[in-house]
Amino acid sequence: MSSTRLSGVGVSSGRASGPVVRVAEAPGEPPSTPPPADPAAEAARVRPAARAVADALTARAAAVSGDARSVLETTAAMATDPALLSQAETLVTGSSLPAPRAVWQAAEGFITALTAAGGYMAERARDVADVRDRVIAELLGTAAPGVPALSTPSVLVARDLAPADTAGLDPELVLALVTEEGGPTSHTAILARSLGIPAVVAVRGVLASDADALAVDGDTGEVTASDGTVLAAGTGPAISWNGVGVLKDGHRVKVLANVGSPADAKAAAAAGAEGVGLFRTEFCYLSATEEPSESEQRAAYAAVLAPFAGKPVVVRTLDAGADKPLAFLEPEAEPNPALGVRGLRVAFDRPELIDRQLAAIAAAAVDTGAEVSVMAPMVATAEEAAWFVARARAAGIARAGVMIEIPAAALAAREILAEVDFVSLGTNDLAQYLFAADRQLGAVAALNDPWQPALLRLIGLVGEAATATGTPLGVCGEAAADPLLATVLTGLGATSLSMNPSALTAVGARLATSSLDVCQLAARGALAAATPAAARTAARAPH
Template identity: 50%
Template sequence: MSSSETQTVAPPETRQGIGVSPGTAYGPVVQVSPPVRPPRNEPAVDDQDAALSDIRAAFEAVAVSLEQRATLVDDTAQQILKATALMARDKGLVKASAKELAAGHGRATSIDLAIETFAAKFDALGGYFAERVADLRDVGSRAVAAVLGVPAPGVPAFTEPSVIVAEDLAPAETATLDRSRVIGIITEAGGRTSHTAILAAQMGIPAVVQLVGATSIPVGTAVALDGDSGEVTIAPDMELVSQQRERAARRSEALSHLSGAGATSDGHAVALLANIGGVEDAVSAGALDLEGVGLFRTEFVFLSATTAPTVQEQTEIYRGVFAPFGGRRVVVRTLDAGADKPLKFADLGPEENPALGRRGLRLSAEQPDLLDAQLEALGIAARETGADVRVMAPMVATAEEAAWFARRVRDNGLPKAGVMIEVPGAALRSRHVLEEVDFGSLGTNDLAQYTMAADRMQGALSDLLDPWQPAVLDVVAAACEGAAAVDRPIGVCGESAGDPLLALVLVGLGVSSLSMAPSKVPVVRLALSLHSVAECQTLAAAARAARTAGDALTAVRDAARSELTTLL
């Protein structure tokens, strides 16, 4: 082994995970500690005064550490951390903890119960207030760790550019990640469509999920990760690192020459679009070189609210999302909620099988007022901003459902209605389903889940959910054939659209737009520019002729142009 920047003892070891955000990184590991819970049946304390001063000291230590972290991060994160520190210093928490101590609970349990008293109040207030519950619980978990004398949960403070390793990352943890210091993310759990995967791609940080044994890599160990291939090398030799760096440099060089609308080498247009989930995403994607939005998920407008958001409230949010795109297209998916993502104001109760239950358009059919208010707000915001707004429904299975939705969209003055094709039944009968609307959009994540009967939330079933599964490609092909028969455009808005090789296959199958995490657009643009439509069709045929998902990928990798594959 040649001289390395970081001390290495063990020989290099390469492990295979799933690459979910492109790019390479090399640096020391920072381990994220899991949340700390109070021990079960913690005994009552002997000396309540002493216990209370322990608790007071714990909250103070949390406040001080949050303030220290606030000095290391950018403005937005700084305000979040400072406000959280103020919570940790709140006298109310110490008072509430004293009450719990007196009731016979132990130190850690008392802290936890005190936090939950306030959490319940905030939850009941809903909206902006409920969003602070995660911060409050974070304070609680840190204070519990402090009284128990164990490491604080979450991302520890660090100054050197590092690779963050966790079981999985919570939304609150990712919000305060410093992009200039986090050069890569590795998780042991999570899947292709987990929160970590989506967020990392959105932030442009290379990431690998489903890496076995990730959380036992010692802190400070140097790792090299490849967010495309999913390979992670622990204690790599410098030759591998320089190979990765050299490839990354060649890739960014190749990507720098291309811009503008997506097209194949023979000039066939394929729209390159972004998947977004809120106003912040819209502002950052709106500034990028892409043709608009292929999937705007609207759940965030509803999920934290305790009462149905009004038309006026929704209009304001949609205006903020549409404005950054000027006259470009924005494809909006109407509310996709259900038993797995329950709404406080429209909960139809728990279900045995939420993925197969009353979700998506099925919920809208039972609560049409919700859909109508959303469509009305979308219509107003579209007219006010002049954006090319197209609305589509999630979880459509039949032609009747598509017709019902299209009528409601048009009644609200919105010119274009579409449907997600994510139910295999709708894909197989896309000719009749799409005849009722103006366009279709393949949600390949859910389509794979339903085609392979494998729960998306089950990290252990990742292999079945691989979008290269030939059965999934067959279902996509059937959907595209139906769309072509009735002359309706069909796009893809699942994570598979951001895989440059799979994107070629999808175009070969007849897809006319690809919507993905914005960071994946440049490499997909490059892939398209190097292949003609006929070549894409050949690649699609090769993938469908394969026996397994792995064979399909290999066949396409071997047949695609080396100008592309040597960069991946």
């Protein structure tokens, strides 16, 4: 390492250096033998271990606030999930498995289902794995995996970081974050930006290095050995935002939140979101063995809409299919499910499925008073867009749009815009399809960097079409959570930006210091760049 330079994907700006502290990894898959001498007594160990983990996480939550507290409280609740614990106990008593192995196998079922669901739900699989590892460590009497107590400023190095690892990190002690896995949309990236901690992810080979100190550049993604000198990025003055997305010249850009559950919605409202730019409805279907009834959907959606009465909420219809299997859909096997029947395509053969969902959404809007719009995922053509809008209108929903997350849709933007009331750029999937690079795979994370010039140019095409037609253009991918990139997206024509609630203040504050002409200059510079690093540099120049 001392004579080489490693590189990854810079996901949180800033430079820092200092001594390395390695994050303890999980104990790994426990053995299934020997069988317990007393299965009943062995099963009785599961719940106390889970309670101990939950209590420790709850105690940590009490010491922090905001998004960090919400993350820790959610993880604590997962640790005592009745379904998980009951299944683990059954595996002990019914299959004579040791308690650690039973917890592992019970959690694997949940992890598999979440991973298969894809997108936002797949990200929750990491949370379940973290809870599993903590409970197993408690049962084994070993140290809990994760970030150790820090006494001096340090650079944290890890394979990846779970939400509970990153929540509550002290920016005074954590100089920078470096992970071997992860990507631009990972929780590590989101929280690092919100805390102002430089971070680089997908740094292949960093775990094998023996460097005692590292210098980290969150802008270029470079990680190099250092002499141990402590250099903090500097947090600067506290960031504040008045809760209104507006540039200093008065140009309006709504700052919205992405949510996927009632808890998410409450957290977003508490964080000051002006509304919701992406309400993922998959939570209502994930564990269902049959399609939820219209009344069940109505109640579930109303619980999410309630905190935003009188405010705009964009609801995305079911984004499922062969790569996000749901039991009641009974999808046929496909050789390449990511390119198969998913998103809106599921509804073409089952229009009654989306009709019932749209009816439930319309009813929930009436119940709560939220200003609801709907949008369809995985739309490729203007014909598909028109089909969806007609069904939304028939359900009594006045405002309907589509996601632009397939390159073909971006290239056909003018035709699509003629059929809809708005569009929303899903930059995570758009990048994935544009570069043929799985966004969950660390080995190709650099291609999913939202600063890739090719991606920005494709977004620019949509922005030109939206500006010419006066059609609202939202961005609901994780690109919107980067304050500097938010100004570029605004310069490209975005009229609203939707993100994880933890990023709202930083993005809102950054927009308030920019004007539209500066944003447009930053956008032109980024579009002309040849690399993501050059695009970042060019975007900073006008500010």
